[in-house]
Amino acid sequence: MNSRPAWLPRALAVLLLLALLAPVFGWAAGAVGYAEPLENAAEATGAVDSAEAVGIAPMPDYGVAGLGSAAGTFVSALVGTALTLVVAGAIGRLLGTDPDAE
């Protein structure tokens, strides 16, 4: 089974770098005041108070209980990236599996 392509280690290194950058960007965005058009639209129409938080999320707002903001963001980035890698990779294998092939 040729399931580990040569480019994989380099791709994983890029993913790790992105996870390391997440707290830096989080801090910088916080410094300028984070607001998306969605939030602006909610404020313009008075919808802000209607938002309900998802209660079941184990790492709400990309944070980890007991960890600081930067460390929590980094761990969230690492966990989320790894989880996405595994889940999407499994979907890819599932779709690519063809027992009737050949």
Added chain:
Amino acid sequence: MHIPDGYVDITIAVLFGALSVAILGLAARRVGRTVPERRAPLLGVVAAGIFAAQMLDWPIPGGTSAHFVGGAFAAILLGPHLGSLCVATVVTIQALVFGDGGLVVLGTNVFNMAIVEVYVGYGIYRLLAPYGEFRAAFAAGWLGITAGALTAGLQLGLSSAFEYQLLTTLSIMGVGHLVLGLIEGGITAVVYRYLARARPDLRPTADAEVSLS
């Protein structure tokens, strides 16, 4: 761009949830049994890269911020059907694990980011690619995210929490993301050009299964 629960009326959430399930089902059937084995890790890595890149909030002086969504990027690299499944995986993990985007509106968020942005972005890319791949990728990212923002604006503007102020939600979402989308377009084009040069074998045209039809 991630709509929380409570913002969109339940009828709209159900309608777009059903639409998303139907379209993703069709997408899975289209790519099903045609993904070469070497593309499976690529799907994982592209999805993981999009998740990580979405965590990078690009600060914009003046009190706003935007992050890369990656719908058009996934579509160009993986083809639209695999691309939509890729972004849908990211949006689902964001909602379930990190509370980014609601659960009742999960299908609504998937529709905007994993379907509209992906398919509109891919269509624009295909349309403009003959005039230059870099420009086409830029326009795909830019206008793809704007299209997704407009459907979000439509869903919000037809909901009671936003007092049915459709013109307000459409203009704020549409104009806001038309401007912020320039970053999306820039990242889409630069990263795609880098990948296309470094690994030409990973380009969508390298595999026959990636087509709009």
